[in-house]
Amino acid sequence: MTESTRVSRRNLLLGVGGAALVGVAGGGLGYTLGHDEPDKTDKSVGATEAAQAGPPKYRSRPDLRTLPDVTITTAANGTVPGYICLTPASGTGLWGPLMVDEKGSPIWFKKVPDPATVAIDFKVQRYRNQPVLTWWEGTIGGTGGQGVGQGEFVIADQSYREITRVRAAGTEQADQHDFVITPRNSALFWVYQPLPYDLTAQGGPKDGVLHDGVIQEIDIATGKLLFSWKAHEHVGLDESYAPLPQGESAHLPYDFFHANSVGLAADGNIIISSRHTWTTYKIDKTSGQIIWRLGGKKSDFTIEEKAKFAWQHDFRQRRDGTYSVFDNGNGVTKVHDYSRGLVMRLDEAARTAKFVTEYVHPDKLSAPTQGSFRELADGGSFIGWGQMPYFTEHNADGTVRLAGHLPLDNQSYRAYKADWTGVPLDQPALGLHVEGGNVIVSASWNGTTKISKWRARSGTQPGALEGANEGPRSGFETTITVQGTPEYVVAEALDATGKVLGASSAIPVRV
Structure with missing residues (x-):
């Protein structure tokens, strides 16, 4: 549902x-459980x-029965304000963008459409100078266990209304690996394009297929293609560390590049990450020419040993001019003992890369795929451990100030933390059940961030609800006991001043 x-x-x-x-009224959900x-x-x-x-896990929302639990293992201590954005993926089939608070309680969840549609890369961005939520929806396939997506991006406002969907230009579909809204209200993302390609020089078939990584910049309002860049026109196949498909799979697309991040550098040029070449590239925004390569077989930089990375994700420039990357150190081969958030300083004139610091999970996790590493407002950092379903928030000195995880049979491609104010337009949801001669009220409101407490009002008629019981918000769903068995109950969401933010339908108590 x-x-x-x-x-x-x-x-x-x-x-x-x-x-x-x-019962439903005005788009809100109300559930009444009898005894x-x-x-x-x-x-x-x-x-x-x-x-x-x-x-059900939540009596007010039994449709969320299989929503995965988020466990906090290190309680928040000195963290920056914000909520955690995840895209749980497991065998439950309840896939979609999930936002939780620092206690692991859900704030908002949206199930993506069936069949076989998943959500990836859920985060807070700005579009037309307003905060928005963005995520990718589609299906994922690929060669050799490497995920290649076919889908589109969703942009939603603070009331969770869909503003628009961003699709790739031409006949291809958008890949899931990244989606960046630029200051000019355009979107940067990847398309994986299969090309007929002679692979005999690499030991493959003459009639082979290459999976090319293509950057598209699309004007969000019009869908117009503003910029395009094709990896195979600038990067040689000899730069790749990925093995060719072999045997019966020899004619499957060769994913030589495997792009997984795209963004803007401080000077307006584009920086990207290629997992299969162990390289990050800076690209001239006008000409498309490569300005420099960092890492891999043809690095333009002399890299300090401790700053070398492999099978990486999520390369970004930080506010102080340093660069960060989620260094998986693990992929087709295992290069490092553990994955890490790596910060380095580049001297673009001298072409040197120096190690600055690293952020490590207390359990020294090694993530073979996926992952993210982002700077926070106070100089700390937030890491999503990709295939390993963990996330950590770190102080600037690397110490962990918040840690948690999804169920261990889950994963989340990336994990982010961001400030967000949600103002849903539907009604709060209400569940009732009778226990010991009293009514137990279960109330929730998917997406709201302003609730301080709940009030249950009860009485003999929907228009004559006199009794009132209050309780502080205690997670996604709050429970309040109403003495006796009144005829009707309404749940009201209150802010810190006692103002009513919204009310459920009046639900009859069935005994």
Whole structure:
């Protein structure tokens, strides 16, 4: 069930100890759980699934039954304000952008469409000088376990309304690896383009196929292509560390480059990361010519030993002019004992790269794929450990001030932390069940960031709710006990001043 799904009170969902009647008004969800035994003759799909699964994780939102838990292992201490953005991927099928607070409690989740659609690279950006959420939706395939995406990017406003979708120019679809909104309200991202290619010089077939990495810059408002750059026109196949597909797979596309990040340098030129060449490139924004290579087989820089990286992700320039990269050190081969967030200082005139510092997970994690490393406002850093479903927030000296993880059978391509204010337009969700002669009220509001406490109002008629019980917000869903069994209950979300931010529908208590 998505947030926009309309269901009538005739739809039955079952929970432990009773039947659940579902009501909707104005786009909000309201659930009422009674204490009677479920009808043993009910054969509806929803009833069967719920009866087998037991009580929902969130009584106000039983559609989020399989939303993965986020566990905090190092409590926040001196962190910068903000929420954590993840894209959990597992076998549950409940895929989508997920925002959680520093305690691991969900703030907002949106399930992406079935079938086989996943969400990747969920983050906060600015578009037309307003904060927005962006993520990629599509399907992922590839050669040799390397993910190549076909999809499009979503931009949503602070009320979680979709502003637009950004698609690649031409016949290709956008790859998932990165999406950067520029100051001129354009978008930079990658397209993976298969090309017929003679691979005999590399030991492959004459009628082979090359997976080319193509940068596109698209004007978001019009969809016009502003800039394009093709890796194979500037980078030789001899720079790659990736093996050719062999045997029966010999005619699959050779992913020689595997681009995984794109962004702007301080001077306005483009900086990119190529995982399979172990190289980051600076590209002239006007001509498309390579200004320099850092790392790999043809590096223009003399690199200090401790600053060398391999199979990397997420290369960026930081505010002080240094550069950072998530150094996997692991991929087709394992080069380093552990992955790390690496900071280095480049002298572009002298062509030298010096080690500045590294950020390491306390467990010395080694991530064979994926990962992200971003600077925070106070000089600290936030790391998503990619294939390893962990995230850490670090002080400037490298010490960990927040750590957590998704379930160990999950992963999140990247993890970010960002300030965000969410103002959803739908209603709060309400779940009720009777226990010990009292009504237990479960209230939530997907996406809101301003709730300080909840108030449950109850009475004999929807227009005559006199009783009021309050409780502080205690995570995604807050529970309040109402004495006795009133006829109707409404849940109200309050801010720190006591102002009502929103109210659920009036839901009847069924006993």
